[in-house]
Amino acid sequence: MNAERKHNTQKNKIRLSIKWKVFLYLLIFALVIALVLWLCQVVFLDRIYKAVKIREIKKDAVKITRNLDSGDLGSVIEESAIAHNSCVSVLAITNRGIEPKYNYHSFNTCVVHSIAEENVISLYHSALKNGGSNTQRFLFDVKNRRYIGIEGDLFDQVPRDEHNERLPESIIYSVTAKNSNGENIFILINSEISPLDATVSTINKVLVFVTVLLIALALILAGLISHRVTGPIRKLTRAAKELAGGNYTVRFDEEGYKEISELANTLNYAEYELSRVDTLRRELIANISHDLRTPLTMIGGYSEVMRDIPGENTPENVQVIIDETKRLTSLVNDVLDISKLESGNALLEARPFNLTKNVQNILSRFAKLCERDGYDIEFFCDREVYVYADEARIGQVIYNLVGNALTHTGENKRVIVRQISEKSSVRIEVEDFGGGIEPEKLPDIWERYYKVDAVHKRSAVGSGLGLSIVRNIIEQSGGRYGVSSAVGEGSLFFVELPIYRENDDE
Numbered sequence: 001m002n003a004e005r006k007h008n009t010q011k012n013k014i015r016l017s018i019k020w021k022v023f024l025y026l027l028i029f030a031l032v033i034a035l036v037l038w039l040c041q042v043v044f045l046d047r048i049y050k051a052v053k054i055r056e057i058k059k060d061a062v063k064i065t066r067n068l069d070s071g072d073l074g075s076v077i078e079e080s081a082i083a084h085n086s087c088v089s090v091l092a093i094t095n096r097g098i099e100p101k102y103n104y105h106s107f108n109t110c111v112v113h114s115i116a117e118e119n120v121i122s123l124y125h126s127a128l129k130n131g132g133s134n135t136q137r138f139l140f141d142v143k144n145r146r147y148i149g150i151e152g153d154l155f156d157q158v159p160r161d162e163h164n165e166r167l168p169e170s171i172i173y174s175v176t177a178k179n180s181n182g183e184n185i186f187i188l189i190n191s192e193i194s195p196l197d198a199t200v201s202t203i204n205k206v207l208v209f210v211t212v213l214l215i216a217l218a219l220i221l222a223g224l225i226s227h228r229v230t231g232p233i234r235k236l237t238r239a240a241k242e243l244a245g246g247n248y249t250v251r252f253d254e255e256g257y258k259e260i261s262e263l264a265n266t267l268n269y270a271e272y273e274l275s276r277v278d279t280l281r282r283e284l285i286a287n288i289s290h291d292l293r294t295p296l297t298m299i300g301g302y303s304e305v306m307r308d309i310p311g312e313n314t315p316e317n318v319q320v321i322i323d324e325t326k327r328l329t330s331l332v333n334d335v336l337d338i339s340k341l342e343s344g345n346a347l348l349e350a351r352p353f354n355l356t357k358n359v360q361n362i363l364s365r366f367a368k369l370c371e372r373d374g375y376d377i378e379f380f381c382d383r384e385v386y387v388y389a390d391e392a393r394i395g396q397v398i399y400n401l402v403g404n405a406l407t408h409t410g411e412n413k414r415v416i417v418r419q420i421s422e423k424s425s426v427r428i429e430v431e432d433f434g435g436g437i438e439p440e441k442l443p444d445i446w447e448r449y450y451k452v453d454a455v456h457k458r459s460a461v462g463s464g465l466g467l468s469i470v471r472n473i474i475e476q477s478g479g480r481y482g483v484s485s486a487v488g489e490g491s492l493f494f495v496e497l498p499i500y501r502e503n504d505d506e
Contacts, residue, residue, distance in 0.1 A: 018230045023222030030214035037210065041203050046194065053193040054135075054171060056084050061133075061175045064090065064187055069180045074102060081106045086191035089113060093124055093184040101185070109140060111147075112172060112190040119154060124186050126153075127176050134174045137193075139167040169194040232256035236264060243267070248275035292331065295324035334469060337396075341472035348390040348476055352500045355426060356384040356419060358391060362398045363417065366406070374413055375406055381419035385426045388500040389477045397473050398428065400466025401493050405432035410490065425496050433490040442483055446471040470495065 016024070040048065060080040067076045068090075077088045087110035090101040098117055105113065115123075127134035136152035149155035150169065170192045177185045235253055242250045248271060252264040299321050306313045340346035363379055370377055387394070398417075405415040409432040418429040437445060446467050474481045474495050485491035 017226075018233070019222060019226035022226045022229070023219055026218035026222050026225075027215060030211075030218045034207070034211040034214055037207055041207055042200075045200065045203070050169070050193045053084070053191065054173070057086060057171065057173045057189050057191055058133075060084060060086070060088075061173060061187055061189055064088070065175060065177045065185075068177060068185060077102055077104050084191060086189050087112050089188045089190075091120065091186045091188070093121075093186050098186075107192070109170075109192075110190055111170065112188040115154075115188075120186070120188075123154065123172075123174050123188070124176065124184075127174050127186070132176045136172040136174075137169065138172075139169055141167055168192055229257070232260045232264075236260070236267065240267065243271055243274070248278060292328065295328040295331075298324045299328075334466070337469050338472070341469065341476065346393075346476075348393055348473075350389050350477075351391065352386050352388050353391040353394075354384055355387045355394070355428075355497070356381055358395050359398055359417065359419060359428065362395050362402065365399070366402060369406070375409070376412070376414045377402065377406075377417065378415070379417045379419075382421055385419065385421050386500040387426060387497045389479075389497060390473075393473045394477070394497070397470045397495060398430075400470050401428075401430040401495070404466050404493070405430050405491075408432055408434040408491065410434045421499070424499055426499050427494055427496045429492055429494045431490060431492040436487040436489050437483070437485040437491055438487055439485075442485060445483065446481075467493075 063080060064073070064077055067073050070076070073090075077090070080086070081088050081104045085106050087106050088102070088104045089112040090103070092099040092101055098120055103113055123134055123136070134152070136154045137150040138152075138155045139148040139150060140146075141148055147155040148167070149157040152172075154172065170190065172188060172190045174186060174188045177187065179185055232253070232255055239250045239252050250271060252267040252271070254261045254264040254268070302317050302321050306317055337346065359379065359381075363377055366375070366377055369375060402415060402417065406413075409415055412433055414433055416429075416431045418427075418431070420427040420429065470493075471481060474497075477497065479498070480496040481494065483491060483493045
C-alpha cells in the first residue's frame with residue numbers, strides 16, 4: 001500500500017500544472033502561426049508574389065481595354081503602371097505597320113519599348129491564336145546581358161544548369177482589342193514579378209521578431225489565463241481538503257466559469273450529504289448503544305436479583321431475561337441484515353409462495369403482544385395471492401412494517417393490515433393511527449440512519465432499523481414501496497409485488 005501510494009505521489013509530481021499546460025498549448029499555437037507565416041512569407045513568398053503580380057497585370061489589361069475610347073486613357077494607364085510598377089505600350093496594328101498610341105515607362109529595364117517590330121507582330125498573331133492574350137515570362141541575366149525565356153517563344157530558353165544563380169523574373173502580358181474606330185489595338189504590359197531581395201530580407205527579420213513576440217505573448221497569456229482558471233480551482237481544492245479532514249461546515253464558492261460553478265454546486269451537495277450521513281451515523285451509534293445497553297442492563301440486573309435475593313428466581317424474572325435476550329439478538333441480526341443487503345451479499349432465494357398465509361402467520365406472532373399490551377391488529381384481504389420472491393425476506397418485511405406501526409401507533413393501539421389485489425400486482429398496507437410524519441421528512445425515513453423523532457424511542461417490537469431493511473428487500477425483489485402520512489392522523493406504509501401465476505414459469 002505504501003509503495004503504491006509512493007508511486008502515485010511520484011506520478012503526481014511529474015504532472016504539469018494548468019499554467020504550464022496552457023503555456024504549452026499557446027506555445028504550440030504560436031509556433032503553428034509562426035510556421036504558417038514563415039511558409040507564406042519565405043518558402044512560398046516567390047510563388048505567391050508572382051501569382052498576385054500576374055493577376056494584377058491581367059486586371060490592368062482589362063481596365064485599359066475598357067478605356068480605349070475614353071479621354072482618360074492616359075491617366076488610367078499611368079495610374080495602373082505606377083501602382084504596379086509596370087511599363088505599358090498601346091499600339092495600333094495597321095496595314096501600314098505599327099503605330100504607337102501610348103507608352104509609359106515605370107522602370108529602366110523595360111522591354112516592351114525596345115522589342116523589334118517583327119517580334120511585336122509575332123506576339124500579336126500568337127495572342128490572336130491564343131484567344132486574344134499572350135504571356136511571355138523570362139529572366140534577365142545581368143552578368144551576360146541576355147534574356148532567358150521561361151514561358152513563350154520571344155526569348156530563347158536556356159538549361160537551368162547554365163544559370164544557377166537567382167535572376168529577376170519579368171513578364172510581358174499582351175492582349176488584342178478593337179477601338180470604336182475599328183482599329184486593331186495591341187496592349188503590352190511589362191513588369192518584374194520577382195520579389196526584391198531587400199523586401200525578402202526585411203520580411204525575414206520581421207518574422208523573427210514576430211515569432212519571439214508570439215512566444216512572449218503565449219507566456220503572458222498563459223499566466224493570465226491560468227490565474228483566472230486556476231484561482232477558483234485552488235479555492236475548491238483547499239475547501240475539499242478541509243472537507244476530507246471532517247470539516248462539514250465548509251462551503252464551496254460557486255463563482256467563476258460555468259463548469260467550476262457546477263463542480264462547486266456538486267461539492268456543496270456532497271458536503272451536505274456527508275454532513276447529514278455523519279450526523280445520522282452518530283445518532284445511530286448512540287441509539288444502537290442505547291438499545292444494546294438497555295437489554296444488557298436488564299439481563300444483568302435481573303440476574304443479580306435472582307442470585308442475591310432468595311425467592312426472586314421466578315418464571316416471570318426468567319421470562320424478562322429471555323425477552324431481552326431475544327430483543328438483543330433481533331437488534332444484532334437486523335444490523336447484520338442491513339450490512340448484507342446493502343453490500344449485495346444477501347442472496348434472495350425466490351420461489352412461489354402464498355403471500356396471504358405468510359401475512360397471517362406473521363401477524364399470529366404478535367398475538368401474545370396484543371394480549372399482553374392491549375394492541376389491536378386487524379387484517380383484511382379479498383383473496384389468497386401468490387408471489388414469486390424470497391418467502392423469509394418478505395415475511396421479514398411484513399414483520400418490520402407491523403413492528404414499526406406498533407411502535408408509533410396512537411393511544412388506541414390500533415393497527416390495520418390490508419391486502420389489496422389488483423390485476424397484476426398485490427399491495428400490502430400497514431396503517432397506524434399515531435402522530436404521523438411531517439411531509440418534508442417522508443423521503444428520508446427509509447434511510448439507514450434516519451429517525452423522525454429527535455428523542456430516541458425504544459421500539460415496541462424489533463430493533464428500530466426495520467424500514468431500511470424493508471427498502472433494501474423490496475428493491476432487490478423488484479417491488480415498490482412507499483408511505484403516506486398526515487401529522488396527527490397516522491401513517492400508511494405499503495409494499496407492492498407482482499402477482500405470480502403458474503404460466504409465469506413457462
